[in-house]
Amino acid sequence: MSRPEVPMRISELAETTGVPVHTLKYYLREGLLMPGEATSRTRAEYGPEHVERVRLVRALVEHGGVGIAGISAILSALGNPPASRHDLLGIAHYALPTPGDDGPVSEDVSDLVAELGWSVSAQAPAARALSVALAAARDAGVGVTADALRRYARAMEQVAAVDLDVALAADDPATAMHTVVVGTVMVDPVLVALRRMAQESVSTRRS
Template structure:
C-alpha cells in the first residue's frame, strides 16, 4: 500500500507518518521508485503501536524509540527481556539507590530484585512523597499493597511467557505495562467502591 493508504488504514495523517519515518519509529517501506515506497501490515501494526504509546500511554518519543529498538532486537531469555523492558521504560532513572526501608521490605518479602534498579528507587521516592502529603503508609499496609501487586505481576509474567516469540514477549511486556497501568488504576477505584459498599 502507498503511504496515503497507510494513513487511511491507521487514521494517522501522512505528515505524521513521514515524521515517524524520519524519527525511525517506523521502518522504511519497500522502494517502488525514487520518491515512493510500498508499506505492509507490519507498518500498520507499528503505526498503531507508536500512536498508542504516544497518545494513550503518554510515552516520550525518545522512550518510544528505545521501545522500537528493543522490539526489533529482543534479548534471548524472558527474564532478560523483562529487564530490558524495564530499562526501556525507565529511561535515564537507572543507577539510583533504594532507601533502607524499601530494601528491608524486599528482603522481608523474599523478592529477588535489582537493588539499584530504577523502580526500586522509584518506590522509595513514591513512599517519601506519600508521607510528605500526609499518607502514613504503615509497614503492614505497605506489605499488603506489595502482596497484591505481586499477584498482578504474576499475571503480567504469565502473559509474557505465553508469547510465541521473544519479539512478541517484548511487545507484551513493554506495551502491556504502558497500556495496562491505567486499567489497573481504574480497577483499583472500582474495587475501592465495591469494598466500601460491602462494609457499609
C-alpha cells in the first residue's frame, strides 16, 4: 500500500496500517508512536512518518516477537545513530532483546572466541546468551560438541559477512542503524527457515 501524503485522523491511520485504533492509542501511551499534530483539544492529525512507525512497531511485535521494552530500546537507538559504523553495531546489539543474556560467559564460549580469534566483548549479550543456550541444550540431552560448535560458528561468520555488507552499503548512519537493528530481528526467522530447508536438502542427498 502506498504511503498517504495527506494528514489523517487516527481512524484513518488505523485503516491505512491495519492496526486497530485501541492498539494505536496503546502505542501512543507507551511512547512507541510519536504524537500527531494537535488540531483541537481532543483531535490530532497523522502523516506518512506515523504510518512508517506503526508498520515498524507492528512488524517488530508480530513477526520479530519483540516486547515493549525491547521496542523502546530499538526506537531509541534508531533515533540516535552514532557516526561510526562499528559503534552502530554495538549499540544495535545492546538495544536488541537477547533472551538469556543475564548470566556469565561460560568457559566453552570463551574458549571458542579465543580459538577463532574473534574480537568479541567479554560481556557481549550474545556471548552470555550463547552460554545459557548451550547449558540448556545439554540439560535437554542435546550436547553440542566443541567441533560442532566450531562449525556452527564458522557458518555464522558467513551470515555475519552478508549482514555487514548490507548494513555498510547504507548511505547514512540512520539507514545503517535501521538495517542492522530491524534487519536482525526480521531476518532471524528467515535464517531459521533456511536452516530447516537446508537440513532437508542435505538429508536427502545423504540418504
